Amino acid sequence: METVLSDNLVEIDNVEFRYDVRAVLKGIDMQFPRGRVVSIMGLSGCGKTTTLKLIGGQLKPSSGQVRVAGRPVHQLAMQELYDLRRRMGMLFQFGALFTDMSVFDNVAFQLREHSELSERTIRDLVLMKLNAVGLRGAQDLMPSELSGGMARRVALARAIALDPMLILYDEPFAGLDPISLGVIGNLIRRLNDALGATSIVVTHDVQESLKIVDYVYFMSEGVVVAQGTPAQIMESKEDYVRQFVYGQMDGPVPFQYPGAPYAQDLRLEARVAPTGTAHG
């Protein structure tokens, strides 16, 4: 049977996901076209990292389907899933570099595990990947000797070691200084275009990601509340999107965590009552 190649590398159809009884995703639909950089944004706990884990096959949806390159990820056997993952790269929030290996060995890891290439070829490939992220000179350093931004760049070089068709980014901008922020943002875009890959960026950093992505999905409490190109998002009239993009303090997402009335918590009502009766 011939496999029909869709324009979308990743497709999420009506996916629900529950941890025990708590619904994390409540029927989401998303498409990630080939060659594009697409961002999933939302507050912490909105379900965006869960979506990324579903795409990577780390979690299985409670219902619905997640397809990568036309194949339903959650129905694959372990070996098939591993075959698919060899064509994916993932950048973790804090890099997740192997702390007992040097920068060079971290980037060489997958090449050594999954290919029969000679050490000489591996060396050349690793240096090319490190050069792409600007850290060829740091090849002999250990992860503990790197700054946060450098570690993220090494992890990026490691993620693209096998020239993946899909690169997943989990909060790539978290905790970075402004310069590193710009560097990582640029690298995400440049590497995606150079490799002809598709990138999915899960983030809550609006300003940085809107500069580099082609399309944005906004999530809140397990549903997609808005979507569009960066220009459409910037001009969106939706309250949630405006609050998020412009960092407004109050809006659909309240400043105050729900709780008892303020006066009650400060026992103001309790104090007033006895005074009244004492003089009565």
Added chain:
Amino acid sequence: MDNFIVRALRHIGHTVIDGIWRLGYASRFFLLVLLRSGPSFRRFPLTVREIYFAGVLSLIIILVSGLFVGMVLGLQGYDTLQRYGSAEAVGTLVALSLVRELGPVVAALLFASRAGSAMTAEIGLMKATEQITALDMMAVDPIARIVGPRFWAGVISMPLLAALFSAMGIFGGYLIAVVLLGVDAGAFWSQMQASVDLRNDVMNGVIKSIVFGIAVTAIALFEGYDAPPTAEGVSGATTRTVVTSSLAVLALDFVLTAFMFRGI
């Protein structure tokens, strides 16, 4: 009052179910480690590296402890045996105590606290820093890459460490009994040679140390792999490794000794 009883019963129920669930999970984990040992063996240099970390780096504590335990056995044994005029038998006493019991047991307890706790902490931290997930996402099986080599390193190291512990202990006993207290060297060694049986004493000790090696390493690896990915989670798992594997070693020692006991 009723509420209290219901809560207490519910708590007991939860504890029992959790315990059984965890035992089942640990058994499945252990089975998986065995099933995926093939890929682990294909990465044998990794196992050799782990033998260095778990075995070679434990040598100092094992050798020094063995020496002192042997010296104490020499002193105590001499003190008791000379009352019956058979001080030469101190060699037999030291050798049999070490080879049959103290060598495997004390070496396993030291191994649990020195190498087992390190394995748990290392794997727990790898999990907390997403290194295990990263491996899985790179299509590399973490059980075969991380757990397998450590497991076999522990199983291979343990009998060797126990043997070195016993050898060092016998040397300690010799220093005290022969060099310090003047027991005849010929009688010390010949009585030992005559009374220590290869199959019933030495081999039984080796079997014990292999079983302890499996138990301690499997517990340490499971605790690390199952540790909640937080600072408290990893520290709790490390403590549980030392406590559980020490208890397991002592309990298994009784069971194995009962099976190996030849009667009078």
